[in-house]
Amino acid sequence: MTLETTPTVLIVPGLRDHVAEHWQTLLELKLPKAVSVPPLEHDKLSCAARVAALDQALAKITGPVILVAHSAGVMITVHWAQRHKRPIQGALLATPADLERPLPDGYPAFDALTVNGWVPCPRVPLPFPSIVGASRNDPLAQFERVAELAADWGSRLVDLGEVGHLNPVAGYGPWPQAETLISELA
Template identity: 35%
Template sequence: MIEPRVLLLPGWLNSDPDHWQSRWEALHGDQRVEQADWQWPRRGDWMARLDEVLQQDARPALLVAHSLGCQLVASWAAHSQHTARVRGALLVAPPDTEREDTPPQLHNWRPIRRPRLPFPALAVVSSDDPFCAPERGAQMAADWGAELLMLGACGHINSASGLGDWPEGRALLQRLQATAAA
């Protein structure tokens, strides 16, 4: 079986050097999907970029999304003809872009796309995420057909959460990969 590549999908403003995604990129050689505009992310542009990166390599992929990257996966999967290239998705800290206090830069990410994902997914939600109430995170996971893992009080599950290399997250990715291969 061909080993899938791991594509990192950061959220709004990208992942800083202390973020677990950046650490995984350095430690494991995962590939970050770079976007043209991290400040004013346009949903269609981000979807097109993900499609482009997936088609650059014939190997299947595991998507590792953080924050707005989770919304990217849901939006992309609802429209792309290349979803068969994805073996699974780890969706960490999906934000609620339909909240009243959502920054104007993210308004084009409304409404949240909610169709069931056509591949296995695991959604990791924090009980005190400042960008998404746990109930809303759980509802997105259910709509997407993703297994839900409530992580407890970990904020936005980013560098401010102090996770370091987040080996527990890597174990979740390995579990997802095993499930997808079964």
């Protein structure tokens, strides 16, 4: 595979945007062709604004793309896929947050998520290959709910074990398995 045909990895962060110690941030720095959806300055809780930011980031990329989304970034990705037709080579969708259920303290309230267009979550097959990584002890989504979403999206489900929300709070900076899963989509 030449550099021209090597897919660009586009990182789709969740609602907390870019966290220095997060595996997505570290992955972007490590991979030769990786960029990230830039943080929003306004309408940070708006699903439509997040989807538009993803679409704008994609518009700057020529050639094949693999999306690497985490948490609410997964929901941004599935909402984007319902509204846009750009070809995507594949997507790694890691520990999606279940925004159809109340989240723990410190996260946006269910009513705020509903008003900002996050609910309901699209439940139709994605138009590209995808892998959903699910945690057995994620405080933001039960494994069974994530398995249902993966089935609805036509995604391959990967049981990640007990990795919490796969973020620095759960003990994750680097997450080497991401590169293995991305290579399966390349």
